[in-house]
Amino acid sequence: MSVTLKDVAALAGVSRSAVSRTFTEGASVSAKTRSKVEKAAAELGYSPNALASSLTTGRTKLIGLISNNFHNPIFLEVFDQFTRALQERGLRPLIVNLTDETEPANSVRMLRQYSVDAVIVASSTLPPSFAKAFHDAGVPVVHTFGRSATSPEVHVVGIDNVECGRMAARELLARGYRHVGYLGGPKDATSAMDRYHGFMEEVEKHPNLKVSHSFATGYSFEAGRAEMLRLLAGTPAEGYFCGDDILSIGALSALSDHGLQPGKDIGIIGLNDMEMSRWESVDLTTIHQPIKQIITASVDLVEEMLKDPERYPEARIFPCRVIERGTLRPRP
Amino acid sequence: MSVTLKDVAALAGVSRSAVSRTFTEGASVSAKTRSKVEKAAAELGYSPNALASSLTTGRTKLIGLISNNFHNPIFLEVFDQFTRALQERGLRPLIVNLTDETEPANSVRMLRQYSVDAVIVASSTLPPSFAKAFHDAGVPVVHTFGRSATSPEVHVVGIDNVECGRMAARELLARGYRHVGYLGGPKDATSAMDRYHGFMEEVEKHPNLKVSHSFATGYSFEAGRAEMLRLLAGTPAEGYFCGDDILSIGALSALSDHGLQPGKDIGIIGLNDMEMSRWESVDLTTIHQPIKQIITASVDLVEEMLKDPERYPEARIFPCRVIERGTLRPRP
DNA sequence: GACCTTGTTGCAACCGATTGCAAAATGGGT
DNA sequence: ACCCATTTTGCAATCGGTTGCAACAAGGTC
Numbered sequence: 001m002s003v004t005l006k007d008v009a010a011l012a013g014v015s016r017s018a019v020s021r022t023f024t025e026g027a028s029v030s031a032k033t034r035s036k037v038e039k040a041a042a043e044l045g046y047s048p049n050a051l052a053s054s055l056t057t058g059r060t061k062l063i064g065l066i067s068n069n070f071h072n073p074i075f076l077e078v079f080d081q082f083t084r085a086l087q088e089r090g091l092r093p094l095i096v097n098l099t100d101e102t103e104p105a106n107s108v109r110m111l112r113q114y115s116v117d118a119v120i121v122a123s124s125t126l127p128p129s130f131a132k133a134f135h136d137a138g139v140p141v142v143h144t145f146g147r148s149a150t151s152p153e154v155h156v157v158g159i160d161n162v163e164c165g166r167m168a169a170r171e172l173l174a175r176g177y178r179h180v181g182y183l184g185g186p187k188d189a190t191s192a193m194d195r196y197h198g199f200m201e202e203v204e205k206h207p208n209l210k211v212s213h214s215f216a217t218g219y220s221f222e223a224g225r226a227e228m229l230r231l232l233a234g235t236p237a238e239g240y241f242c243g244d245d246i247l248s249i250g251a252l253s254a255l256s257d258h259g260l261q262p263g264k265d266i267g268i269i270g271l272n273d274m275e276m277s278r279w280e281s282v283d284l285t286t287i288h289q290p291i292k293q294i295i296t297a298s299v300d301l302v303e304e305m306l307k308d309p310e311r312y313p314e315a316r317i318f319p320c321r322v323i324e325r326g327t328l329r330p331r332p
Numbered sequence: 333m334s335v336t337l338k339d340v341a342a343l344a345g346v347s348r349s350a351v352s353r354t355f356t357e358g359a360s361v362s363a364k365t366r367s368k369v370e371k372a373a374a375e376l377g378y379s380p381n382a383l384a385s386s387l388t389t390g391r392t393k394l395i396g397l398i399s400n401n402f403h404n405p406i407f408l409e410v411f412d413q414f415t416r417a418l419q420e421r422g423l424r425p426l427i428v429n430l431t432d433e434t435e436p437a438n439s440v441r442m443l444r445q446y447s448v449d450a451v452i453v454a455s456s457t458l459p460p461s462f463a464k465a466f467h468d469a470g471v472p473v474v475h476t477f478g479r480s481a482t483s484p485e486v487h488v489v490g491i492d493n494v495e496c497g498r499m500a501a502r503e504l505l506a507r508g509y510r511h512v513g514y515l516g517g518p519k520d521a522t523s524a525m526d527r528y529h530g531f532m533e534e535v536e537k538h539p540n541l542k543v544s545h546s547f548a549t550g551y552s553f554e555a556g557r558a559e560m561l562r563l564l565a566g567t568p569a570e571g572y573f574c575g576d577d578i579l580s581i582g583a584l585s586a587l588s589d590h591g592l593q594p595g596k597d598i599g600i601i602g603l604n605d606m607e608m609s610r611w612e613s614v615d616l617t618t619i620h621q622p623i624k625q626i627i628t629a630s631v632d633l634v635e636e637m638l639k640d641p642e643r644y645p646e647a648r649i650f651p652c653r654v655i656e657r658g659t660l661r662p663r664p
Numbered sequence: 665g666a667c668c669t670t671g672t673t674g675c676a677a678c679c680g681a682t683t684g685c686a687a688a689a690t691g692g693g694t
Numbered sequence: 695a696c697c698c699a700t701t702t703t704g705c706a707a708t709c710g711g712t713t714g715c716a717a718c719a720a721g722g723t724c
Contacts, residue, residue: 002444002470002710004709004710004711005710005711006710006711014673014674015673015674015675016674016710016711016712017673017674017675017712017713018672018673018674019711020710020711020712020713021672021673021712021713024712027712027713028671028672028673029672029673030671030672030673033672033673047441047444047445048445048710048711049445049447049709049710049711050445050446050447051383051386051387051392051446051447051710051711052387052679052709052710052711052712053679053710053711053712054383054679054711055383055384055387055678055679055680055681055709055710055711055712056678056679056710056711056712056713057679057711057712058679060383062426062446065427070408070411070412070415071408071412073405073408075408076402076403076405076407076408079402079411079427079429080402080403080429083402083427083428083429084429084431087428087429087434092426092427092442092446093426093427094394094424094425094426094427095397095411095415095424095425095426095427096415096419097411097412097415097416097419099416102419109379110424112334112379113379113380113381113382114382114383114394114424115381115382115383138334221607221608221611252613253611253612253613256612256613257612275553276405276553279553279585280585280588280589281584281585281588281613334680336679336680336681337680337681338680338681346703346704347703347704347705348680348681348682348704349682349683349703349704349705350702350703350704351681352680352681352682352683353682353683353702353703356682359682359683360701360702360703361702361703362690362701362702362703365702365703380680380681381679381680381681382681383680383681384679384680384681384682384709385680385681385682386681386709387679387680387681387682387708387709387710387711388680388681388682388683388708388709389681389682389709390709
């Protein structure tokens with residue numbers, strides 16, 4: 001069926017080792033045999049079986065890429081960046097879509113069966129314990145968009161969600177909003193809770209503010225819209241920090257149902273600065289999360305772990321900044 | 333480092349074959365040894381190395397999933413469905429992000445090196461020859477969202493793009509638009525051309541219509557917006573068939589810049605019916621493409637090819653239908 | 665020409681599994 | 695207790711590579 005080392009060796013009239021060595025970086029082969037082998041290989045259309053070699057080398061160059069955010073448009077950008085960054089460095093992403101039905105433990109077992117060299121957990125909602133399960137199973141792991149503080153056992157790359165909560169609160173207050181609200185992602189998401197705590201910490205510094213908070217059922221358009229509709233049925237706040245851009249866009253849609261103008265009647269600030277937030281029709285004021293740097297750093301870390309598996313776990317936290325667009329009233 | 337067959341065999345006091353057999357469906361093992369082995373395996377935390385076994389069985393359960401549409405939100409839905417469908421059947425997606433920089437031939441070689449059992453090319457823009465390259469290399473391939481007519485050599489799953497073009501034209505004409513336009517994806521995309529031909533074929537049946545057409549530089553918001561802005565600078569048509577929902581949404585944004593109301597001043601009909609098109613603020617009239625069925629059928633075909641590699645190539649074409657929302661004027 | 669150094673080569677064992685085959689164990693029938 | 699048919703089991707070869715080691719060749723020096 002497919003051409004193997006042996007076939008090439010036979011045609012070139014050399015040993016199998018010679019063929020193997022011409023295809024491995026920095027091995028000792030003379031120019032003469034190398035060219036014989038290359039000629040034979042080209043003739044037969046040979047290319048080495050990466051999986052067979054992984055047996056002896058212990059490296060597959062497969063990287064598990066796990067996520068559970070397949071409904072937030074930001075993740076298209078995330079996948080694009082991750083897959084590019086990995087393949088630029090000769091690594092191959094093996095995707096795991098973690099749905100509600102799939103047992104998390106299974107994905108650990110599965111990825112071990114495929115001998116992935118490392119795993120990237122790309123999720124702001126999974127708990128640190130999930131990433132730790134890979135660590136415990138002896139698989140190098142990077143938790144991208146993870147919570148840094150409480151998991152010193154794995155590498156974490158992302159932002160300081162607590163600080164982002166504070167930043168959003170400061171921004172709302174600086175624009176004179178006196179009745180402010182947090183409309184966060186699901187309660188069981190670490191990012192939603194961290195942003196909440198930062199937000200509350202900041203607003204509590206100021207005595208006579210009205211503050212409310214609520215959590216949507218997910219990081220999705222529908223969840224954001226539903227939650228904002230519920231809020232509008234009561235007495236809404238003047239300005240909201242929505243814990244994510246897609247939530248914000250859902251909330252904006254609810255405002256529009258009620259004939260309310262964002263930035264004028266009610267203020268909204270999001271988090272992520274995804275592509276869509278820049279669209280003229282959306283024009284969302286938001287906190288920019290440096291996705292590209294985060295992903296590059298994650299893949300950097302993966303590479304460094306491959307070199308040194310004993311590497312001490314590290315958190316790489318990137319600063320965020322407010323991007324001013326049209327959904328908050330101007331500063332006074 | 334990791335536990336192997338041998339370790340389990342030693343602990344259980346049986347041969348390596350016995351261990352292998354307890355982990356392979358339908359092999360002959362007595363209940364007694366099976367339980368001994370399972371106990372030992374559990375104690376050591378053993379799970380078989382899928383790649384090692386692939387060496388002898390010739391099956392990796394890895395499926396290459398190739399795409400180049402990482403900027404169209406519809407592809408988040410596509411990835412979600414594909415990854416779920418594959419992993420539900422015990423198959424693992426190995427992603428290839430085909431960018432402008434990556435050499436297509438490299439991806440063929442790469443996927444062969446990883447001995448993927450099959451490849452899914454998920455793209456409406458890649459030419460049939462791309463999918464055929466895998467076929468020629470002896471790798472089973474399904475071209476999802478591909479063009480069916482001219483490539484009888486590979487399996488194709490998707491829709492009849494020519495018919496969709498006709499359908500869109502009929503819909504515009506039925507609503508009394510007399511000056512109609514096609515705003516398509518990039519000229520080198522098979523889907524853009526097929527939709528164009530169907531559209532033109534239908535409108536040419538009617539004598540005194542004004543017809544125009546143009547092609548955006550890609551299937552993206554920005555491209556759709558830019559092209560519609562260009563059209564609005566001249567004399568735009570009354571109703572447009574935009575060859576894709578994200579193009580349509582870009583076009584809608586351009587209309588809004590000019591203070592034009594979709595469905596009232598200018599009509600727009602898209603294609604795909606992606607999640608976003610249902611958002612109240614978008615409310616796009618569009619042609620529904622049954623993504624879920626298409627993906628299920630694609631994975632079905634993959635499974636069938638694994639059973640019978642000599643399977644005769646087949647096209648599975650799914651019907652589309654118009655979803656009426658708010659961006660076309662009502663039928664008279 | 666003898667000797668040493670350096671660079672190339674092939675042999676054979678091994679990576680972690682599967683599997684055909686023959687030997688051994690089991691169980692049923694008498 | 696014996697015989698025979700049927701499972702169950704282990705041996706050993708194999709999948710497609712890599713790699714330590716020892717043998718060998720080439721080239722330089724005296």
